[in-house]
Amino acid sequence: MGAGKSDADRRIGRRALLAGGAAAAVGTAVLARGELSHLWWRLPGVEKPRVAGAVDFLGAQWVAASPANYRRADRPDDYAIDRVVIHVTQGGFTSAVKAFEDPDHKAAAHYIVRKDGHITQMIRELDVAFHAGNREYNERSVGIEHEGFVERASSFTDAMYAASARLTAGICKRYGIPVDRQHIIGHVEVPGTDHTDPGRYWDWDRYMGLVRSAKTTKS
């Protein structure tokens, strides 16, 4: 179950049950599909409920990052999300997961995409991950790491591009982010960074094409 969706569904389900009665449940569900549930959870001091182990992207596997590597937040209500930042791990998948679990690492991204297309989520999109090295960009973005090395063209596989494009398309849909290079950027494009990822072997034209087609097909 994908959690962005399942969280919302559970929320609706619980409220419907609390309302009681079939008629009330139907009414609540219809309203909740629109603006009501969103407005409800925007009330000051009301944080969105969380389900342990839930993910925001259908098919992602949850592995929790150390809380030292992100800041708990309530996005997109406290910070609007309008960027996706593409990273390369400069190492293997397992060592990237370990680094993000390590409280001394002081950095982590929301997702890591493995060479074979497997996706691990380590931080909820609600929260501010420390991945861009720029506070404002961390607050406004979702960070996606890709297993591999910037100087190695073979790092970037077909399966990786396809899976990452589906992930980014989903993020763009969830937050109404335009699919263009102003909003889907490399770490190298974050103001003030000295990082070079994803580097010259990352095929932006191909990636953006895949994101566009993933966005127009099913969610």
Ligand SMILES: [Zn+2]
């Ligand atoms: Zn990076």
